[in-house]
Amino acid sequence: MEWVGLIALGLILCYSSYSAKIKKLETKLKNIERNMKGENSMSKILSKLINSKCKLITMEYLAIVSSKEIECTILDVDDEWIKFTFTDKKGITKTKIMRIDSIDSVDLLDN
Numbered sequence: 001m002e003w004v005g006l007i008a009l010g011l012i013l014c015y016s017s018y019s020a021k022i023k024k025l026e027t028k029l030k031n032i033e034r035n036m037k038g039e040n041s042m043s044k045i046l047s048k049l050i051n052s053k054c055k056l057i058t059m060e061y062l063a064i065v066s067s068k069e070i071e072c073t074i075l076d077v078d079d080e081w082i083k084f085t086f087t088d089k090k091g092i093t094k095t096k097i098m099r100i101d102s103i104d105s106v107d108l109l110d111n
Contacts, residue, residue: 055107
């Protein structure tokens, strides 16, 4: 009977490392999907627009400005996120972070 417990313990120890392996595979798969969808190229293009005044257009409703488009200045960009500042209706300057994959198009407002 003791050997059944030892075998069960061995199986638990073997399969406990699978969650870490699955997470690694999920991140690799996410990176491959991002490359196939062109999000890396979008982040490269957006990184060239840092400190430029742009209009970000998204099909998602932006509760921060009550619109689907926002005039902003891009502060920073990485592979998944964009950081930007904008002025709300009250004249208060706010800084927000948004996922790049939620952006549909970008219009450059100044040179």
